[in-house]
Amino acid sequence: MTYFNNIWRNEKSREIIIQIFVLLCIGWFLSWLISNVDANFKALGKDISFEFLFIPAGYDINQYLIDYNNRDSHLRAGIVGLLNTGLVAFFGIILATLLGVTLGIVRLSKNWLASKIAYWYIEFTRNVPILLHILLWHGIIINTLPHSKNAINIADISFLSNRGFYIPKPLTENGIELVYLLLVIGIIFSVLFFKHAKKKQDLTGLQLPVFWINLSVIISLPVIGFFVSGLPISLEIPVLKGFNFKGGMHMSPELAALTFALGIYTAAFIAEIVRAGILAVDKGQREAAESIGLKPSKVMKLVILPQARRVIIPPLTSQYLNLTKNSSLAIAIGYMDLVATLGGISLNQTGREMETMVIVMLIYLSVSLSISAFMNWYNNKVKLVGR
Amino acid sequence: MSNNVIIAAVVAGAVGIGAGYALFSGEPIQTVVKESVTSAPAGAGTLDEVRARGSLNCIINTGLAGFAAPDDKGKWTGFDVDFCRAVAAATLGDANKVNYTTATGKTRFTKLAAGEGEILSRNTTWTFSRDVDLSQTFVGVSYYDGQGFMVPKSLGVTSAKGLDGASVCIQTGTTTELNLAEFFAANNMKYNPVPIETNSEAQELYKAGRCDVYTTDASGLYATMSSFDNPSDHMVLPEIVSKEPLGPVVRHGDDQWADIVAWTLKAMMAGEELNITSSNVKSLAGKDNKNKEINRLLGKDPLQGVSKLGLSPDWAVQVISQVGNYAEVFEKNLGMSTPLKIARGANQLSKDGGLFYIPPIK
Numbered sequence: 001m002t003y004f005n006n007i008w009r010n011e012k013s014r015e016i017i018i019q020i021f022v023l024l025c026i027g028w029f030l031s032w033l034i035s036n037v038d039a040n041f042k043a044l045g046k047d048i049s050f051e052f053l054f055i056p057a058g059y060d061i062n063q064y065l066i067d068y069n070n071r072d073s074h075l076r077a078g079i080v081g082l083l084n085t086g087l088v089a090f091f092g093i094i095l096a097t098l099l100g101v102t103l104g105i106v107r108l109s110k111n112w113l114a115s116k117i118a119y120w121y122i123e124f125t126r127n128v129p130i131l132l133h134i135l136l137w138h139g140i141i142i143n144t145l146p147h148s149k150n151a152i153n154i155a156d157i158s159f160l161s162n163r164g165f166y167i168p169k170p171l172t173e174n175g176i177e178l179v180y181l182l183l184v185i186g187i188i189f190s191v192l193f194f195k196h197a198k199k200k201q202d203l204t205g206l207q208l209p210v211f212w213i214n215l216s217v218i219i220s221l222p223v224i225g226f227f228v229s230g231l232p233i234s235l236e237i238p239v240l241k242g243f244n245f246k247g248g249m250h251m252s253p254e255l256a257a258l259t260f261a262l263g264i265y266t267a268a269f270i271a272e273i274v275r276a277g278i279l280a281v282d283k284g285q286r287e288a289a290e291s292i293g294l295k296p297s298k299v300m301k302l303v304i305l306p307q308a309r310r311v312i313i314p315p316l317t318s319q320y321l322n323l324t325k326n327s328s329l330a331i332a333i334g335y336m337d338l339v340a341t342l343g344g345i346s347l348n349q350t351g352r353e354m355e356t357m358v359i360v361m362l363i364y365l366s367v368s369l370s371i372s373a374f375m376n377w378y379n380n381k382v383k384l385v386g387r
Numbered sequence: 388m389s390n391n392v393i394i395a396a397v398v399a400g401a402v403g404i405g406a407g408y409a410l411f412s413g414e415p416i417q418t419v420v421k422e423s424v425t426s427a428p429a430g431a432g433t434l435d436e437v438r439a440r441g442s443l444n445c446i447i448n449t450g451l452a453g454f455a456a457p458d459d460k461g462k463w464t465g466f467d468v469d470f471c472r473a474v475a476a477a478t479l480g481d482a483n484k485v486n487y488t489t490a491t492g493k494t495r496f497t498k499l500a501a502g503e504g505e506i507l508s509r510n511t512t513w514t515f516s517r518d519v520d521l522s523q524t525f526v527g528v529s530y531y532d533g534q535g536f537m538v539p540k541s542l543g544v545t546s547a548k549g550l551d552g553a554s555v556c557i558q559t560g561t562t563t564e565l566n567l568a569e570f571f572a573a574n575n576m577k578y579n580p581v582p583i584e585t586n587s588e589a590q591e592l593y594k595a596g597r598c599d600v601y602t603t604d605a606s607g608l609y610a611t612m613s614s615f616d617n618p619s620d621h622m623v624l625p626e627i628v629s630k631e632p633l634g635p636v637v638r639h640g641d642d643q644w645a646d647i648v649a650w651t652l653k654a655m656m657a658g659e660e661l662n663i664t665s666s667n668v669k670s671l672a673g674k675d676n677k678n679k680e681i682n683r684l685l686g687k688d689p690l691q692g693v694s695k696l697g698l699s700p701d702w703a704v705q706v707i708s709q710v711g712n713y714a715e716v717f718e719k720n721l722g723m724s725t726p727l728k729i730a731r732g733a734n735q736l737s738k739d740g741g742l743f744y745i746p747p748i749k
Contacts, residue, residue, distance in 0.1 A: 044500060045522045045639060059564040060571075060580045070568040142595045162597055163554060163579075243542075243599045244551040244579065253597065254581075334559075334582045334592075345559055346581070348493050351521040 038352070052350040053078075057227045059345050061336045063252060074346045081341030082363060087338065088258050089324040095263030096323060100270025105300070107275050118271065125268035130326050135264045138257035140334040145253075148244055157237050166238035175229035182225040184216070184347050190214035254335035258327065266323045273315045277308035309382050317375035328364070338363060424539070430692045433505055433637075433644035434478060434697045442484040445471035446504035449489040450584050452610040453720050453727045454510055462674040463487050466720040467508040468637060470529060470652065473710040474506060477651045477702040482709035491585055492561045496521055499638060506648060507636040509605065512562045523637040526649035529634045531733040531742050533627035534566050535605035537612060540622050543598060547626035551576040555590045556598035558582075563603055566629040586611060604631050606729060613726035647696050654703040656745045657684055658712030660736055682746045714742075 007013045016037075040047065056076040060070050065083040068076060109119040125133075142162050146152060151161035158165045197208040226233065238248030281304050289303040330337040331344060343360040347353055437443050445590055447467050448455040455465040472482035475667045490498045510532070511517075513525040517695040526653050534557075536547050544550060547570070557563050559582040571578050581588040588609055593601040601608065604625060606626070610741060612618045635652065637645050658664070661681050663671055682688035686700035710716060721729045733743025 060568050060578070062582075070572065102735060110580045142597045144590065147596045162595065179570070244552055244554060246552070331584065331693075334584075336582065340559070340582065344493065345564060348559070348561075349565065351496060352498055 018266065029033065030207050041354070047286060048355060049352070050355055052346070052352050052355070055069065055350075057346060058349065061341060063336060074141070074342065074350065077346060078338065078342030081336055083339040084335065084341075085234050085327055085330075085339075085367075086338040088255060088262065088327050088330065088335070089258040091255075092262035092266065092327065093320055093324050095259060096266035096270055096319070103271035103275050103354065104278065107271060108124045109367070114162035122268045122271050125265055126272075128265075129267050131329055131332060133261035134258060134329055135334055137261045138253065141253040141257050142335075143201075148240065151240070151245070152239060157235065158244055159240075159320075161245075162253060163244055165256065166245045166248045168235035169247065169249045171234050173232045173234060175232035178229045179222045179225040182221040186218040186221040186246070188276045193217075231280060254333050255272025256329070257333060258330050258335050262323050262326055266319055266328075269319050269322075270316060271287055273312055274308070276315075277310075277312035278304055281307045310379075310384060313375060313382065315377045317372060317379075320371055320375070324365060324367060324371065325335055391609065392495060392540070396482075402606040434647065437478055437505055441479065442486050443471065443475040443478065443489060443505040445474075445487050446488050446495060446498050446507045446509055447471065447488050449491055449507045451510070451586055451607055452614050453725060453729075454610060455487075455489075455508075466530070466716060467721065469504060469710050469716045470508045473655060473706045473716075474648055474651050476705040476709040477654075477698060480699070480705050482553045482705075489559070492558055493584070497593070498524065498638060500520060502638075505637065505644065510633045511636050512604075513632045513634055514562060515605065517636075518628075522524060524637050524639055524645045525634055526645050526740075527634050527636060527652045528632040530606065530632075530653055532604040532606050532633050534563055534602060534629040534631060535608050535627050536624040537593075537601045537608040537621055537625060538599065542619055542626070548574055548576075549623045550578065550600055552578065553577040553599040554581055554597065556581045556583055556601045558586060558589055559584060559602055559613050561603070562629070562631065566700075567602055570628040590614070604633070606633075609721075609727045609729050613728075620669060644659065647698065650696070651702075651706055653745050654684060654706050654717065654748075655710070655713040656736065656743050657748055658703070658707045659714040660738070660745055663707055663712060664707055668704055668707045672701065682749050690748065 007017070053075040055072050056071050057074045058070050061068055061076070061077060061080050063084055065082045065087065066076075068080045103118045103121065106114050107122065109115045109118075145162040148159075148161040148163045151159040151163075151166075153159060157168045179367060188278045191215060194210055197210045198212060201207055238245040238250075240246075286299060288321065289299040294302065305379055327337060328339040331340045334340070338360060343356055347356040348358075408546055415447070419499045445468075447463065449467075450456050453465055454467045455463060458464050459734065466485070468485075471485045471487070471737070476482040476483045488498065488503050491508075495507055495509055495511065498504060500522075506678065507523075510530065511525075512532075513528065517523060518525050519608050536550065538544050550571075555567060559568060564580075564582070567578070569582070579725040581592060585591060586603070587605065589603075591600055594615070601611065603611075605623060608623050611667060612621050612623070612704050615621060635648055637648055657680075659685065661678065662679065663685070668685070671681055672687060675687065676682050679688060684703045686693075686702070686704060688702075693702065698700075717726060717734065723730070731739075731741065735743065737744040
């Protein structure tokens with residue numbers, strides 16, 4: 001008994017005992033869940049099997065980044081869906097970041113009107129559920145844009161209708177290699193020039209117009225190559241044929257609606273995060289920067305944002321994760337993402353709820369963890385190094 | 388926390404999970420899912436459960452005019468709804484004792500399997516894999532349907548073979564998706580699928596012109612068309628591209644319950660065959676008819692096995708008097724007097740040129 005009392009009164013060993021007890025409880029609960037599922041599946045006469053992944057899916061998907069037809073397997077249909085999820089998350093994150101950072105800065109602007117507009121935008125947007133945003137944008141696109149027969153014609157090469165946005169598709173011909181080569185040379189030059197300019201500034205304090213020089217080099221070199229090699233790019237222009245436009249590149253109304261909705265919704269949260277980050281930087285920093293004569297844009301770029309970034313990145317990561325996960329609402333408007341293909345039609349055609357849901361959950365988990373890992377790496381890179 | 392503590396914690400967790408699993412993997416615990424799921428496959432029980440509850444749980448469509456749609460008082464009506472009512476009349480003696488649960492094409496089988504209803508009466512197509520692989524029992528065909536295409540007349544298309552390149556709205560989670568893919572592939576045509584969750588959403592997209600064509604079972608097309616402002620601006624193309632035998636579904640394992648549901652449907656059809664209607668059923672039941680089959684169906688003469696089903700001898704009288712025979716239910720919900728104006732077609736008795744051939748009631 002005294003031995004037990006000794007263990008119990010010792011802070012360290014008591015901690016261990018409590019933790020073991022808690023873990024036992026968790027273990028018991030998990031095993032109870034698993035055996036319960038197992039028992040109920042047995043009672044229903046169902047088994048767990050992943051063979052369905054390799055039989056032909058049988059259904060068509062309206063947007064695919066890799067080749068797909070209805071004779072391909074459920075697995076491939078799932079991958080097509082995953083890529084569609086990735087595509088909309090990618091566009092959404094870019095839109096949300098650009099819009100969010102701009103709004104966050106404008107929100108702090110001394111211009112009363114600009115600041116108020118940003119304020120009302122943020123308050124309105126983030127207080128309306130994301131599903132409504134998606135339905136609203138889809139509704140707007142479907143109901144306000146004309147039918148494909150009366151599509152809005154932009155210079156005879158691009159067309160806007162409620163079937164989506166069609167733009168010309170560049171087709172490469174012989175001689176395009178020179179253009180690619182010159183583009184690579186341009187980029188290499190820019191990197192070297194950037195380093196050179198930085199070194200020069202460190203030594204002499206003299207600033208070179210790096211941005212404009214690099215931009216003109218990167219653009220002009222390939223353009224020269226394009227003319228020298230005899231115009232090796234032709235455009236495939238979309239044409240109205242039968243019911244829809246054929247040829248060219250196509251952005252479906254569903255993809256557009258989802259990108260707008262996710263981007264615009266998440267931008268409101270990002271704006272608040274950016275604002276918080278900027279406000280977290282001591283105002284003495286700004287005053288000091290202003291007092292040495294930096295322009296306001298330089299104050300922001302060189303002094304405020306680098307410090308604010310450390311505060312911004314962790315919550316920004318969760319916004320990116322939210323956006324990616326919210327993209328699963330795509331099913332509401334018929335955008336065929338991972339949930340709509342593997343977790344929707346495949347589930348239904350094969351009746352394998354447990355298996356498909358487990359796969360879909362694991363995929364979302366690994367996508368989220370990857371984004372998280374990347375942002376942690378970036379965060380470590382920019383965080384204050386303790387000396 | 389030192390390394391030792393972490394290691395101890397991990398070991399303890401593993402031991403806990405192992406111990407917990409060893410303890411409980413032997414005896415299945417069946418408390419999470421509703422009782423009915425685990426008890427049903429063991430044998431009988433569904434009927435007792437319905438009786439004990441005093442009402443039938445029926446899974447129906449989220450809204451399809453003529454089959455399952457709320458009327459202006461919020462009461463569910465329609466062909467599929469009437470079948471739920473018929474089973475309630477047979478088992479409980481009161482057609483109104485039904486609780487309705489709605490399900491989309493996607494959720495219906497999960498809901499049935501999870502015990503949210505005793506019957507799935509939601510224009511469900513009988514297919515091999517649904518019957519066998521999903522462990523369900525299709526008890527019969529209540530409506531012979533086939534997949535068709537609806538287009539606006541202004542589109543100028545008169546045949547489904549002229550739909551190359553069209554955008555097609557489809558209800559997802561149905562056999563429709565597979566039929567559509569096969570039909571277009573077989574005719575070397577391309578299309579742009581727009582998958583939609585429910586009939587009402589698909590209607591909105593079709594009306595807004597997001598799709599050129601809406602495809603689903605022909606009955607569903609007529610139902611959808613009847614709800615438009617100008618039904619005459621739209622047409623159903625002549626091609627029917629699939630076989631869609633629709634019927635009620637129950638869970639595997641309770642043969643007694645499957646028999647009750649199957650014979651309720653057959654009793655309604657037999658009612659039509661024997662000219663028993665909701666208006667004359669009471670008087671026919673009260674007298675000795677020349678046709679002894681009528682007597683057996685209505686409980687006047689003994690019909691062996693009714694007690695085995697757990698039903699009272701007047702079960703068919705309850706069904707036909709409270710709900711009607713098959714013809715009455717069809718005409719009331721889908722027939723020429725309704726906005727749907729669906730002809731009987733294949734959905735007639737075999738003696739009238741249809742596909743319904745009822746086993747003898749003896």
